[in-house]
Amino acid sequence: RARVQRIVEPLGRDEEMDRLGFRLRESAKELVTLNPALPQELNGILENVREPGSLADLLASSFPPEIASVTERQRVLEAFDIKQRMALVQELVNRQLEVLKVKREISDMQNEMGRSERESILRQQMRHIREQLGESGEDEETEELREKLLRAGLTPDADKIARKQLSRLGSMHPQSAEWNLTRTYLDWLADLPWAKTTPDRIDVKDIRRTLDEDHYGLEKVKKRIVEYAAVRQLRSDKKGPILLFVGPPGVGKTSLGRSIARAMGRRYGRIALGGVNDEAEVRGHRRTYVGALPGRIIQGLKRVGTRNPVLVLDEVDKLGKDLRGDPAAALLEVLDPEQNDKFVDHYLDTPFDLSQVIFLATANNRETIPEPLLDRMEMIEVPGYTRNEKLRIATDFLVPKQLQEHGLTVEQLDFQRDGLESIIDHYTREAGVRGLEREIASVCRYAAVQLAEGREVNALVDHDMVELV
Structure with missing residues (x-):
C-alpha cells in the first residue's frame, strides 16, 4: 500500500x-x-x-x-x-x-549536391546522344568552355553575361560568323584573372636590396620607392599614388618597375603607349566591330595571368589624339583609385576590378603629358648618369651581361678601365647607358668573330683596342 x-x-x-x-x-x-x-x-x-x-x-x-x-x-x-x-x-x-x-540544413545540402549530380548525369547523357548523332565535337567544345568559365571565378555580373552567351552559343550553327564572335568573347571571359592573385611580399628591406642589385646610383629615386613600399606595407586598403618616372632614355625607368615587381613577389607587365592615338586601344572596341578586341589594359592582365600585377605604362608622354578619341582621357579612369575598381572595357561590357593593380608610368618629357593625367600621378625625376656612374655600371652590370650573351669569359676578353673610359668619352653622348651597352656589345662581337676564325685576340680591352674596333 x-x-x-x-x-x-x-x-x-x-x-x-x-x-x-x-x-x-x-x-x-x-x-x-x-x-x-x-x-x-x-x-x-x-x-x-x-x-x-x-x-x-x-x-x-x-x-x-x-x-x-x-x-x-x-x-x-x-x-x-x-x-x-x-x-x-x-x-x-x-x-x-x-x-x-x-x-534540415544537411538535407538541403544533400538536395543541392543531388541536383548537381543529376545535372552532371544529364549532361553525360546529352553528350552520349550527340555522339550518336555525330555532333559530339561541337558539344565537347561547349562543355569544355562551360567548365573553363566555372573555374575562372567570374563576378556575378560577368557570370550572368557568360551564361546568357553560352545559351546563345548552343542555339547557333558552328559555321556562322556570330558563333565565332561569341566563342571568342567567352574565351576572353574565361582567360581573364577574375580571382587569381599572387601573395604580396612587401618587405622594405627586400625592396631596398633588390633595387641596389638591379640599379646603381639613383639614390633619390630608390628612397622614394622604398617610402612608397613602406606605406603600402602599413596600410590595409593597399591604395597609393601612381608613380611616374620622368627622365631621359636609357636611365632605367622601365626596369625600375620590373625590380619593384620582383621585390614584391608580383608579376610584371609592360604596356607600350607610344604612338597610341585611339581611345579604343585603352577602353577596347565594341563587339559590333569586325576584329574587335579588348583594350591594352585587359590584354596586359590576360598576359600576366593575375589581377594584382605591376603594370608599367610606358611612354605616356607620347600618347596621340585624333578623331577616334583621346586615349589620355581614357587613362584617367584607369589611374584613379576611387574609380578603377569598376573599370568597364567596351569589349567585355562588364566591370573588372583594377584596384589591386600597381600602376607605374614612364615618360621622357613631362611637358607633353595632359595636365589632368599628370595630376593623377606623382612625378619622380630620374636623372642622367655621371661619367663615374657610367663607368661603375659598365664594370658591374653591362660588361658581365654582354660577355655572357656572346659566350665569352673574362679570360678571353678583359675590359680595362681606360678602355671603358674611351668608349664613354668618345663614342657615347647620352644621359643613359643604352649606347654604352651597344658599344660594349660591338667589342664583344669583334672578339667573337676573331675567336670563331681561330685568330689571336688581345684579351685586354684598352684604349688602343677600342680605337682598333
Whole structure:
C-alpha cells in the first residue's frame, strides 16, 4: 500500500510566468511542425491548456525517449517550482529544435549536391546522344568552355553575361560568323584573372636590396620607392599614388618597375603607349566591330595571368589624339583609385576590378603629358648618369651581361678601365647607358668573330683596342 500526497500548485500568476508560458507554447508548436514523430493533434491540445505548470507536464509526458530521456523527465517531475519546471522543459524543446534545424540544413545540402549530380548525369547523357548523332565535337567544345568559365571565378555580373552567351552559343550553327564572335568573347571571359592573385611580399628591406642589385646610383629615386613600399606595407586598403618616372632614355625607368615587381613577389607587365592615338586601344572596341578586341589594359592582365600585377605604362608622354578619341582621357579612369575598381572595357561590357593593380608610368618629357593625367600621378625625376656612374655600371652590370650573351669569359676578353673610359668619352653622348651597352656589345662581337676564325685576340680591352674596333 502506498501513501500519496497531492501537490496543490498555487493559482497565482505573474507577468514573468505568462511570458515563459507563451514562449514555451510557441516553441512547442514549432517543434510539432518540424518533427513528424510527434502527434499533430498536440497543437490543438496546446491551445486549450492555459495553466503554465500543466503545459510543462503535458509536454514532458508527450516527448518520446529520443527527445527526453527517463532521467530528464524525472527531473521535470521532481521540480515543484512551476518556473523551474517550465525552464527544464523549454531547454528540452530548444535542444530538439537545434537538432532538427541542423538536420534540415544537411538535407538541403544533400538536395543541392543531388541536383548537381543529376545535372552532371544529364549532361553525360546529352553528350552520349550527340555522339550518336555525330555532333559530339561541337558539344565537347561547349562543355569544355562551360567548365573553363566555372573555374575562372567570374563576378556575378560577368557570370550572368557568360551564361546568357553560352545559351546563345548552343542555339547557333558552328559555321556562322556570330558563333565565332561569341566563342571568342567567352574565351576572353574565361582567360581573364577574375580571382587569381599572387601573395604580396612587401618587405622594405627586400625592396631596398633588390633595387641596389638591379640599379646603381639613383639614390633619390630608390628612397622614394622604398617610402612608397613602406606605406603600402602599413596600410590595409593597399591604395597609393601612381608613380611616374620622368627622365631621359636609357636611365632605367622601365626596369625600375620590373625590380619593384620582383621585390614584391608580383608579376610584371609592360604596356607600350607610344604612338597610341585611339581611345579604343585603352577602353577596347565594341563587339559590333569586325576584329574587335579588348583594350591594352585587359590584354596586359590576360598576359600576366593575375589581377594584382605591376603594370608599367610606358611612354605616356607620347600618347596621340585624333578623331577616334583621346586615349589620355581614357587613362584617367584607369589611374584613379576611387574609380578603377569598376573599370568597364567596351569589349567585355562588364566591370573588372583594377584596384589591386600597381600602376607605374614612364615618360621622357613631362611637358607633353595632359595636365589632368599628370595630376593623377606623382612625378619622380630620374636623372642622367655621371661619367663615374657610367663607368661603375659598365664594370658591374653591362660588361658581365654582354660577355655572357656572346659566350665569352673574362679570360678571353678583359675590359680595362681606360678602355671603358674611351668608349664613354668618345663614342657615347647620352644621359643613359643604352649606347654604352651597344658599344660594349660591338667589342664583344669583334672578339667573337676573331675567336670563331681561330685568330689571336688581345684579351685586354684598352684604349688602343677600342680605337682598333
